[in-house]
Amino acid sequence: MNVSRRTLLRTAGATALATPFLTAGAAASPKLPFGPVRQIDAGVLNVGYVELGPAHGIPVLLLHGFPYDIHSYEQVAPLLARRGYRVVVPYFRGHGSTTFRSAATPRNVDQAAFALDILALMDALGIQQAVLAGYDWGSRTADIIAALWPERVQALVPVTGYLITNLEFNKKPLPPAAENAWWYQYYFATERGVEGLHQYKREIGEFIWKFNSPTWKYSAATYARTAAAFDNPDYEAIVIGNYRWRQSLIPAEPEYAELESKLQKTPKIAVPTITIDGRYDPFTPTGNGSSYRDHFIGRYEHRTFDVGHNVPQEAPREFAQAVVDASR
Secondary structure, three states, rough: OOHHHHHHHHHHHHHHOOOOOHHHHHHHHOOOOOOOOOEEEEOOOEEEEEOOOEEEEOOOEEOOOOOOHHHHOOOOOHHHHHOOOOOEEEEOOOOOOOOOOOOOHHHHHHHHHHHHHHHHHHOOOOOOOOEEEOOOHHHHHHHHHHHHHHHHHEEEEOOOOOOOOOOHHHHHOOOHHHHOOOOOHHOOOHHHHHHHHHHHHHHHHHHHHHHOOOOOOOHHHHHHHHHHHHOOOOOHHHHHHHHHHOOOOOOOOOOHHHHHHHHOOOOEEEEEEEEEEEEEOOOOOOOOOOOOOHEOOOOOEEEEEEEOOOOHHHHHHHOOOOOOOOHO
């Protein structure tokens, strides 16, 4: 019976993929502009974001990773907007036009801080509940909100599944190939890495892009558009701090202690979820999603696409379809 159900889910997913977004009619639809970037005060930040689609539509928040920006969703967002979704794509703290409202505000980097930023943005935009979708830092943030504030999440689409950071687990060494993939995490733990990011942030970003997505043939203009988001005055502090926090090289902030105590217990996620893996993503765990399957206890499906790490930009139609299917 379980095998038949999995087969049914795969068949249903493949059928859904073949209809709304992959037809000639969808491809011929008028292109919606991705922009302009709007600004809104939300919590400690003034957040830069793009919004597309009708204000009364089902809200979808699309969350980017590192070293990427909102343009990962330049094709996904219009696809969803044409289907009637209210699509919001924000810059994370330290990226693009998102800035701190006060120079005196600490540039915190704990994983909980990013989740609280998104909740504050939802409140500022009058969004009580949304579909959350993301990859990399975006997956982690969406997972945290789904785990701790499930009433705010209609459905979840995280690339690489369950990415909530467990600090004790992160202290354990990984096999050499996995450690090699994380080279920049260890580089940023050094003062040489701090200076390296300051001097070569665009070169580091593109080196990571090429490693993360070995089959993606993007243009120089595509990368340059995203790299402009790295010129944020807090970019270096947020990036260096976040990776050092993950390695327990800097202390957790006391204001997040209660939230982190829950996150360190690896909480289960009960909201409807479709997880995605990129087949050629060096960070995709083996087992076709089985390594994190037990963390999701609600309605669930897993999909693997023939792309690398930046799934929404490499497979926009398939990613958009996963959001639609999860929301249903």
